[in-house]
Amino acid sequence: MKQALIVFAKELSDALRDRRTLLRLLIPALLMGPLLLMALSSLIASLETQAEKRTVVVYGTQNGPSLVNFIQRQTYTVITLGNAKMREDYEAALRRGKIFAPLLVIPADFEKKLLHGESPVVELVTDSANQRASAGAGALRGLLRGFSQERATLSLALRGVSTELLEPIDVSERDLANAQARASRLTAMIPMFIIMAVLYGALTAALDSTAGERERGSLEPLLMNPAPHGAIVAGKWGAVALLGMAVALLSSLSFVPAQWLLRSDSLQAMFQFGPGEVLAFWLLQIPLAAGLSALLMALAIRSKTFKEAQAGSTLVVTAVSLMPMVSLLNPGGDAPWYLWVPGLAQNTLMLAVLKGEALRWSQVLPGVVVGFALAAVALMYVARSMRAAVAR
Structure with a gap:
């Protein structure tokens, strides 16, 4: 030894x-x-800062005033892209990772299809390789689901149907993981x-x-x-x-x-x-x-x-x-x-x-x-x- x-x-x-x-x-x-x-x-702070900005970039705001109104009522600020050239530049910047907010594209027949009880297709443009843009897409999907639920609730209420039929069950989530x-x-x-x-x-x-x-x-x-x-x-x-x-x-x-x-x-x-x-x-x-x-x-x-x-x-x-x-x-x-x-x-x-x-x-x-x-x-x-x- x-x-x-x-x-x-x-x-x-x-x-x-x-x-x-x-x-x-x-x-x-x-x-x-x-x-x-x-x-x-x-990275986390930048994602939190982006979420706190509460902004939504929209192309075709004139096509969906009801949807734009709903977004603004949720205390979000709507940024409008006025023409097709601006949309192309925005998508190119999103693809290169220069910007991190996803793009919402409202089609020209959006309001018309809503009035006829049809389902218009709204395009959510993001880039899965851009992690920050993908993170922002989740909040935008939540807004679109909220708009769909509100429209369905109002339609049922006008016809005298209980809105509880939309959600026959209530879900309560419980996370077993602690903070660590x-x-x-x-x-x-x-x-x-x-x-x-x-x-x-x-x-x-x-x-x-x-x-x-x-x-x-x-x-x-x-x-x-x-x-x-x-x-x-x-x-x-x-x-x-x-x-x-x-x-x-x-x-x-x-x-x-x-x-x-x-x-x-x-x-x-x-x-x-x-x-x-x-x-x-x-x-x-x-x-x-x-x-x-x-x-x-x-x-x-x-x-x-x-x-x-x-x-x-x-x-x-x-x-x-x-x-x-x-x-x-x-x-x-x-x-x-x-x-x-x-x-x-x-x-x-x-x-x-x-x-x-x-x-x-x-x-x-x-x-x-x-x-x-x-x-x-x-x-x-x-x-x-x-x-x-x-x-x-």
């Missing part, structure tokens, strides 16, 4: 001495929370950034302590020491895992002050990220940091140069970065096997923390077992590779 601690201190000192690499790791970790939450809150669970739909990307922080925090140190030392010619002299190879490997692994955990902790902490920068009042009220969430995130990363650090060392120990080890580690980086996508592509719920996959298990559990759910040991233990089992297998491989290098 004493020899392993000596190697651990040496590797940690070497990693901290490389200030350029250290800054490349620490600066993104510290800026991750503020930049992510600022971008997210800016609703906020997690918007902040579901946070766990992925924390997982990548663990990976990149350990990546450079893992490659440098194995392939980097071999390239500099310092690995073989180290292995000639009488210290057991297991102690050397354990010391290196401990330093690598600690650096990955340190970057993950800084990334998690960055989201705490970032909450002060939220521009959206609704998101600020729902998103609760305090010391408890930071501690839970950090503890959940321990088995992931242990397994990934050992796996990266195992992949790099056979490489002769640092660049060769970087190329070999791309498979791990790609696999870990894609793991959180599995839960996004499966809207039916989390499968039990998620908890047995490194990266995916941590993403699932961190999402549960963001939702305010209490974690059970049955949820946490699979990730712990797999993470440390992966670390044990990979470290044995590293130690055997070192013994083979000495034998040669």
